[in-house]
Amino acid sequence: MDILQLQQDIIDYSKEIGIDKIGFASPSPFSEMKSRLIHQQELQYQSGFEEQDIEKRVRPDLIFDHPQSIIAIAVAYPSKMKVRVVSKKGERRGIFCRASWGEDYHHILRRKLKLLEEYIAAKVPEAKFKSMVDTGELVDRAVAERAGIGWSGKNCSIITPEFGSYVYLGEMITNLPFKPDSPMEDQCGSCTKCLDACPTGALVQGGQLNSQRCIAFLTQTKGFLPEEFREKIGNRLYGCDSCQTACPVNKGKDFHFHAETEPDAELAKPLLKPILHISNREFKEKFGPVSGSWRGKKPIQRNAVIALGHFKDETAVPDLIKVLTEDPRPVLRGTAAWSLAKIGGAEAITALEKSAEVEKDDEVLSEIRTGLSLFR
Numbered sequence: 001m002d003i004l005q006l007q008q009d010i011i012d013y014s015k016e017i018g019i020d021k022i023g024f025a026s027p028s029p030f031s032e033m034k035s036r037l038i039h040q041q042e043l044q045y046q047s048g049f050e051e052q053d054i055e056k057r058v059r060p061d062l063i064f065d066h067p068q069s070i071i072a073i074a075v076a077y078p079s080k081m082k083v084r085v086v087s088k089k090g091e092r093r094g095i096f097c098r099a100s101w102g103e104d105y106h107h108i109l110r111r112k113l114k115l116l117e118e119y120i121a122a123k124v125p126e127a128k129f130k131s132m133v134d135t136g137e138l139v140d141r142a143v144a145e146r147a148g149i150g151w152s153g154k155n156c157s158i159i160t161p162e163f164g165s166y167v168y169l170g171e172m173i174t175n176l177p178f179k180p181d182s183p184m185e186d187q188c189g190s191c192t193k194c195l196d197a198c199p200t201g202a203l204v205q206g207g208q209l210n211s212q213r214c215i216a217f218l219t220q221t222k223g224f225l226p227e228e229f230r231e232k233i234g235n236r237l238y239g240c241d242s243c244q245t246a247c248p249v250n251k252g253k254d255f256h257f258h259a260e261t262e263p264d265a266e267l268a269k270p271l272l273k274p275i276l277h278i279s280n281r282e283f284k285e286k287f288g289p290v291s292g293s294w295r296g297k298k299p300i301q302r303n304a305v306i307a308l309g310h311f312k313d314e315t316a317v318p319d320l321i322k323v324l325t326e327d328p329r330p331v332l333r334g335t336a337a338w339s340l341a342k343i344g345g346a347e348a349i350t351a352l353e354k355s356a357e358v359e360k361d362d363e364v365l366s367e368i369r370t371g372l373s374l375f376r
C-alpha cells in the first residue's frame with residue numbers, strides 16, 4: 001500500500017463528497033490539553049455535556065486499538081440567509097444560531113465520514129475506523145487544530161482562513177499511518193473583538209471559556225435561567241453567535257456549498273408566540289430536523305418566554321398568562337411570571353396577583369412575588 005498515494009486519493013475524494021477541508025493528525029496523546037481540561041473541571045467551567053473522563057478525551061489509544069492517525073474534516077456552513085423571513089409589523093421572532101440552521105450537522109458529517117470510511121475500506125480492506133462528530137470522546141477542536149484545519153481562536157472556535165469559524169468539525173481515528181499535517185499559526189494577534197463582544201463575560205480570557213456563563217450553553221439548560229442572564233439572552237432560542245459575528249476573520253464569509261446546510265428561515269427565525277403552545281408532536285415535526293432541538297421543546301419554550309419579555313411584547317400578554325396559569329411545568333410558569341412583569345400593564349399585574357393566590361410551587365411563587373414587587 002502506498003500510503004502517500006492513498007492519502008492524496010482521500011484528499012481528492014473528500015472534495016467530491018463535499019468535505020471542504022481535510023487534514024491529518026498524529027494520534028499521540030493530547031497531553032498539552034490535559035492540564036487545561038483538569039483546570040476547567042476544577043473551576044467548574046465545563047458545560048457537563050462533554051465526556052467526563054478526561055483521559056478518554058486526551059488519549060486516542062484508550063478508545064481505539066493501536067491508532068495510527070486521525071483524519072479531521074470540516075464542512076462550511078452559511079452565515080447569512082438567502083431567503084429571509086417576511087415579518088409583519090409587530091411580529092416578534094426568536095433566533096437559532098447559525099450552526100443550527102439547515103439539517104442537523106451531526107447527520108451531515110456522519111454521512112460524509114461514512115462515505116470516507118467506505119472509500120478507504122474499498123482500497124484497504126484491513127482498515128479500521130472510529131468516526132465521531134461533537135458527541136465523541138475526543139475534542140473536535142483539538143483534533144482540527146492539530147490537523148491544520150485552522151487555528152484555535154480566542155473565541156474558542158477553530159478559525160479557518162478560507163471559511164472563518166463557520167465550519168462543522170468531525171474526525172475519524174484510523175489504523176493507517178497517514179502523514180500528519182502541521183498545525184496552523186495562531187492569527188488572532190492582539191485582537192480582542194470576540195472578548196469585547198461577549199455579552200456575559202463567558203470568555204474569561206482568550207481561549208478560555210466559562211460554559212456556565214456562555215449563552216450557547218445556557219440556552220440548552222432546562223431549569224430556571226439565573227436572573228442575571230435573562231436580559232442578556234435577548235431573543236436567542238438556541239445558541240449564540242456574538243463571538244463569531246464579531247470576529248474580523250468571519251467578515252464576508254458566507255458559503256452556500258451544501259443544500260442541506262441552507263436554513264429554512266421560518267425555523268431559523270421562528271415566530272415566538274406559537275412556540276409557547278406547541279405540542280410535542282408539532283415540535284418534533286417542525287424542529288426535529290435541526291440540531292438546536294436536541295434538548296427537546298422545554299428550553300426553547302422557556303427562551304421564547306424570555307424573548308417576549310425582552311421585547312416587552314404587549315400582544316403576548318394573553319399567551320403568557322395562559323402559560324402562567326395552565327402550563328404544568330414550574331420553569332415555564334415562573335419564567336412567564338418574569339416576562340409578564342417585564343411587560344407590565346394592568347392585565348399582566350392582575351394575572352400575577354391572581355396566580356400569587358393559587359400557585360403552589362415555591363420557585364414559581366418567588367418569581368411571581370419578585371415580579372409584583374417591581375410594581376409596588
Ligand code: SF4
Nearest residue numbers: 198214215240242243
Ligand atoms: Fe459569549 Fe455568546 Fe461566545 Fe458564549 S457564544 S462566549 S456567550 S459571545
Ligand code: SF4
Nearest residue numbers: 153154188191194247
Ligand atoms: Fe481571534 Fe479576534 Fe477572531 Fe477573537 S475576534 S477569534 S481574537 S481574530
